[in-house]
Amino acid sequence: MTQVSITVNGRTRKAQVEPRMLLVHFLREHLLLTGTHVGCDTSQCGACTVLIDGRSAKSCTMFAVQAEGCEVTTIEGLAKDGQLHPLQVGFWEEHGLQCGYCTPGMIMSAVNLLQDNPKPSEQQIREGISGNFCRCTGYQHIVNAIQHAAGKG
């Protein structure tokens, strides 16, 4: 067991974990932040995307111990003071989700995308979220949702 100290959604969390424990399992099983999902085991689908020190990362691709000292933001930490993040609003307004399983990871990837490029073109959005799979929407309403949020940015 190894001691880790990770700041998650603004709160510093310390725990003893197996060195092999994936960050996503630390978030889900230790901190009960179950909004971050697991959709594959090869780091393809992006359902587990969180922000680490402000950059999007697939939390199934790293061990919890690798996030030692980092600031992690999960979907639960995105709304501030009861106000939805503009991307959450965009996904709701534009019907950017159906089953909702990919949605937290998709939104976290889009946060990173809009940080880097506040006014992306349709094609830039499609490429920007190509590390995240959605099986329900055909992506069209997700593109609309991100455009909706970009318009508000």
Add this chain to the structure above:
Amino acid sequence: MATTPTPVLPKLVGARIKRREDPRLIQGRATYVDDLKIAGMHHLAFKRSDIAHGRITSIDVSAAKDMEGVEAVFTGTQLVDLIPPMPVGTPYRTPEHRALATDTVRYAGEPVAVVVARDRYLARDAADAIVVTYDPLPAVVDPELAMTGKPALVHEGFPNNLLLDSIPGGTGAAGGSVDDSAIDKAFAAAEVVISQRMVNHRLAPNAMETRGVVAHFEAGKGTMTIWSSTQNPHVLRSIIAAMFGMGQDQVRAVAPEVGGGFGAKINVYGEELVAAALSRKLELPLKWIEDRSEAFVATIHGRDVIGYVDLAAKRDGTVLGLKLRLIADVGAYNMLFTAMIPTLTMLMANATYDIPAIRVRLSEVFTNKTPTDAYRGAGRPEATYFVERAMDLLARELGMEPADVRRKNFIKPGQFPYQTQMGAVYDSGDYEKALDHALKVANWEQMKRERDAARAEGRVVGIGLAMYVEVCGLGPSFLLPTGGWEHAQVTVERDGRISATTGASPHGQGNETTFAQMLADQFGVPIEHITIHHGDTAVAKQGIGTFGSRSQAVGGAAIHLAGGKVKTKMARFAAALLEAHEDDIVFENGLVSVAGAPASGKSFAEVASYAYVPVPLPQGLEPGLSEEAFFEPANATYPFGCHISMLEIDRDTGEPKLLKLVAVDDAGHLVNPLIVEGQIHGGLAQGIGQAMIEEVVYNEDGQLVTGSFMDYAMPRASDFPMFELNNTVTPTPVNPLGAKGVGEAGTLGSTPCIVSAAVDALSPFGVKHIDMMLRPEKLWRVIQGGQA
């Protein structure tokens, strides 16, 4: 008395309102199966076969058992007395299928042992420590070879590997006996015959949430609760109860938030049975969550049908007859609806055409692969693909416009209800209207000019068109062993809010929104005052489930009927309060009043409250406002439409790119067009995925070589253009809503219209047909002058 002016509530049916499900989903506050924890919960992991076919010679579980924290390990033979054979929902003779293999493994990934351990990582370690040895048998991979009994038999007692041997269908089928002379006459009279072998290849459903289950047998009460990522908790409840000798009252099944299904979560799987059986035996709550790599082998696959299509026609394009020889590779076992799915391909052989003679022969063949079953579209995309590609081949042979050859053969609006050669009765339709609308919306003439201009520049560009009709809104009950109805209960609570339950358990369809829209209009109350409950058999007491594009057409109709019953009763209470006749009572804008005299009205809550404290109790009424309804549709529904695409193939690399996709769909009346668009987009993505990039591939040893997202091409956002959607409205008479269902539509027209566009693009190279998926290498070889 209303003392302030009441705001006028907008009519919500038909409105593009945003979903009521979304706030929890966009904030990470929803609860999927893997989010559940129960005190004392242990975890399951399965040891799976790593070969496709072989006899188990030994299983050594000693190392696994010795691990600290491992509670138990079971092999297949140890569970034979605990778990009956797997459930089958079709009436055909079927080989025994056990949750865990006992003596023979028949596909790579078949479970052979299970570990129960304290945590998930440990369970996986222990499963990996189990050592299984096999005496390998030849892997049966090619279904057409398998039909000759070679290279081996998958199941003893099923000669030539046939689950179903050459089942006939076609002209005369509706009357009970197939008339083969009709088809022979049609082909004798033919001026042109199109013959083509086509493959509708195997796909992996890949809901983003894999399967998962938590089973909790409470010994003190003798009850079982099973949470599962399922499309139909009531079916799961019935099967679990029947299999373990329990009453349906003693089993509660819960579908919590479900992360997509696409047909693959209709089945009741071995892992669910093992979890339930071992929870009871060990008196422990047990959880199993499928890994993605497991899902590729352990969750059913879809499609995988070879079609030999022969079309007889006159030179003016009139189709005289259709012969369809179907060979379905069903994989290793007959799951819940495995055998039924290809029969839906048979059923839809008429497509949108008034074909006077049809003969279909269907064989279902066992191979050493993951079993197939329902995947979005489930049999109908296969029929659409075969017939639409044949129509395109005919158009090309005759030098006709693809639209014209179709127009020539459509079933006409005046012919509905239309009895097909296959025995289906199409409810309503106007196919020419959908075709004309699509041609106009897509601007087909302009597309032709753009294609020709691109070709003049040396680009490889093509356009394609396809019609479809599908069978949706499943039942009625004779179509489904589960029954084909749906159930709802609507309760006006004593505070005037409305609770409703539905057996149509959603997994992304938005029923919490659409059903609330309907009830808000029905009762004239704000949608915020309504909650739709689902997915828990202890709450929604009866139900069938969500599949076959049925939740609106059947589940929505049940909500409408139950709501109507409550409203009738509430009107009687209001009539007593208002000293009026119940027929004169109207519900609008949160008021219950006498028609034409809104000022006399009582608030909706006031009337509700009176119904629960009925002093005095109106004569002939029981207290309370809660009614249920079972809706049994008179027929299935038959939505239809037309899809058009434009595609470019890179001359140097063979890579295809979809430039344009237009979908005109007719699903009858729509409750929420925004949600309908989402459903169509999703279906299109899966159809385009099949046509262009997705394919389950096995090697000659029966090993799945597309067993992860690194190898199986899931469509990404960058694979698609913006889809252009439009619709026509032809209501169905079979339910009170006129709604036909739309969940699967996108998967039907898209595959043939894209392949036809690819063939059009490659036609300068002499190509008449090319099979899906459009692998760049295959297209590049055609362009280079080789064979497809």
